Amino acid sequence: MRSRPALPFPHPALAFWRMALALWLSLIAAFPLLAEESARPLPSGVYLPLPVHLSIRVLNVSRINETLGEASMMIEVTERWTNPGEAFDPKITGFNRFDYVGQEATDRLAAMWTPGTEIENQISEPRTQSTALTLRADGTVTRIRRLDADFRVGIDMTTFPFDQQRLTLSMVSPRYPAEQMIYVMNDIDRELSAIEKDISATNWTAHALDVVMERFHGWNARPFVRVLATATVERDWQYFVLPIFVPFLAVMSVSIFILWAKVSLIGDKAPITYSALLALAALSFTYESSFPGSISMNSPIAFMVSLGYFYLILVLLLDIVLIYANYPGKARYSHLEPAIRATIRFSVPAVFALICFSAALRAMA
CATH class of the missing domain: 1.20.58 (Methane Monooxygenase Hydroxylase; Chain G, domain 1)
Incomplete structure (x- = not known):
């Protein structure tokens, strides 16, 4: 019985499935690299959950859009944690700490572990952004981020023009659950968390900043910690x-x-x-x-x-x-x-x- 000669080109359907399989295998191979880039291993030599001190300052509120539920704010977020891998001998280096600012701080942070804190209700890329980093000899890492962006906030107009608005910033680390990392605040952190009294939003007066923490469940019902910083501003009703x-x-x-x-x-x-x-x-x-x-x-x-x-x-x-x-x-x-x-x-x-x-x-x- 004569055999059928082989086709010089594969069947179109077979070629499609081969291409899909190759693409799938490449994604599987690249997934560990992506995961490693998004979530670095926790620092070694620390007790879990790793405490990350957090404080937040609202430096300015430049705009409040009631109908859209948006607020333009300049904020400063300070995070502090201990990483034994970043410790050094001050007798050898001659310095008790190292300070990095701008792009130098960004490059240094890219090569080390960070909590990966994100602001959930941020709706735009920052108009301005700056980063500062401090490494101390005992391994204490302090990261300060200052950014000016737009945020989604809740607006309650049921008492206009005698209203107070509560502008809430929701911060969370989606990478690490509560059994690996938690946010903490001591008296110093709470004292540093404040809002500037003189804000540029027209006919608004700043009052106070309240910071609370809550636990919620994320992927696979794993518990996470969320930080809610609420700035209270009051409308100057006399002008209305x-x-x-x-x-x-x-x-x-x-x-x-x-x-x-x-x-x-x-x-x-x-x-x-x-x-x-x-x-x-x-x-x-x-x-x-x-x-x-x-x-x-x-x-x-x-x-x-x-x-x-x-x-x-x-x-x-x-x-x-x-x-x-x-x-x-x-x-x-x-x-x-x-x-x-x-x-x-x-x-x-x-x-x-x-x-x-x-x-x-x-x-x-």
Whole structure:
């Protein structure tokens, strides 16, 4: 039986699977190298878990975007740990410590073990970044990183413009679980962790920085330690009284004219009311463009504006009912109409003002 001659080229499907297998084997071969680059072995001669002291300083808050939930901050993160492999004899070297700055520090850190701390809610590459490194004779390693970047933060506008915002930075080491490495803070670390009082964000005042640690479970349900540094900043509400509340009160004063003025003085009251409604709608758009989030994020001023629409319509309806509606008992008890009108003139605006004042007072508390 004659054998079939071999094809000069392999079948296309067979060539594809050979290429896929070769690529897979190359990835398997390269994976240990990638793993070694991302997670170096822990320093030898230390008790596990290896403690890493951490402190953080918020040097500046330059921008807070309420609608996007972003904050631009300049921060400084200081980490300190002990690596016996980096110890040296000061009698031989003549120095008790070595300091490295900039690219020299980055190159030196690339050749040694680091905790691999990452800021989870950082959303942009740093605009500026600098690194400093100190090695002491006993093997103590201190790394200081200063960076200016954007971070994803939680924004709560339910008390605008009397609000305080808590800008939280979440730091974690995804390489090492809690049984290998943990973050610790002593009194010195907590004293160093602070926020500068003078920040450049417009109409904001810095208050305090709180640092807490929590444990969470990552891959394969292994426990990890997360550091949460929360900077509390307060809005300077005094700057918002004139541009927010004075125009609102001016629009709402139309209701006083509707309830108190005679028809012969101001004419038909319906066009005036709907003009006030349009002015209130324009005012709400002005609020949102000038103070992003003031209307769209359920703030007290948003509540007041929404209540204002209902209030103006209610005032117009009450006036129409008292003048034109033939409700039961109107002819028989005609002497009560002036008393009802006098009561409504005072009570309805007073109730509306009391509700608005209570909403503002609750936000300030």
